[in-house]
Amino acid sequence: MQGNKTFTMIKPDGVANNYIGAILDKIIAAGFNIKAMKYTRLSRQEAETFYAIHSERPFFGELVEYMSSGPIVAAILEKENAVEDFRTLIGATDPAKAAEGTIRKMYAESISANAVHGSDSDENAAIEGAFFFSGREIF
Numbered sequence: 001m002q003g004n005k006t007f008t009m010i011k012p013d014g015v016a017n018n019y020i021g022a023i024l025d026k027i028i029a030a031g032f033n034i035k036a037m038k039y040t041r042l043s044r045q046e047a048e049t050f051y052a053i054h055s056e057r058p059f060f061g062e063l064v065e066y067m068s069s070g071p072i073v074a075a076i077l078e079k080e081n082a083v084e085d086f087r088t089l090i091g092a093t094d095p096a097k098a099a100e101g102t103i104r105k106m107y108a109e110s111i112s113a114n115a116v117h118g119s120d121s122d123e124n125a126a127i128e129g130a131f132f133f134s135g136r137e138i139f
C-alpha cells in the first residue's frame with residue numbers, strides 16, 4: 001500500500017516569480033492537505049545535504065548553487081497515494097517535457113529552475129520532511 005504523505009519545496013524561481021499562491025492553490029485544489037509549511041532559505045551546506053543522493057551527478061554543483069540562491073517554501077502534504085499523485089500534478093522534471101496543466105508546465109523556467117520539488121518515494125518523503133520539520137511542527 002502506498003503512503004499518504006509527500007514532501008515539496010517551491011523552489012527559488014517559484015518564489016521569486018511570485019507563484020507561491022498560485023502553486024499552493026493548485027496543490028490544495030488537487031486534494032492535498034498541508035501538514036507543515038515553512039518559508040526559509042537553504043545554506044549551501046544544507047542544499048548539499050538535502051540533495052546528497054545526487055552528489056555524483058554532473059549537475060550537482062549547479063543544483064546546490066541554485067537551491068541555495070534564494071528563499072523557498074518547504075511543505076509536507078497529505079493525500080491518499082501522495083507521492084505518485086503529486087508527481088503527476090507537478091509534471092516532468094524538464095518543463096519542456098511536462099504535460100499541459102501541470103505545475104511545471106505552467107510555472108517552471110528550466111530543468112534547474114523547475115518551480116517545485118516532489119519526493120520520488122515514500123522513503124524519501126519521510127527523510128525530506130524530517131530534514132525541515134520536527135514532530136511538533138507537523139499537524
Ligand code: CMP
Pocket residue numbers: 054059062063093111112113114116117118
Ligand atoms: P528535483 O525534483 O528537485 O530533484 C533533483 C533536481 O535536480 C531536479 O528537480 C532538477 O531541478 C535538477 N536536475 C535534474 N536533472 C538536471 C540536469 N540535467 N541539469 C540541471 N539540473 C537538473
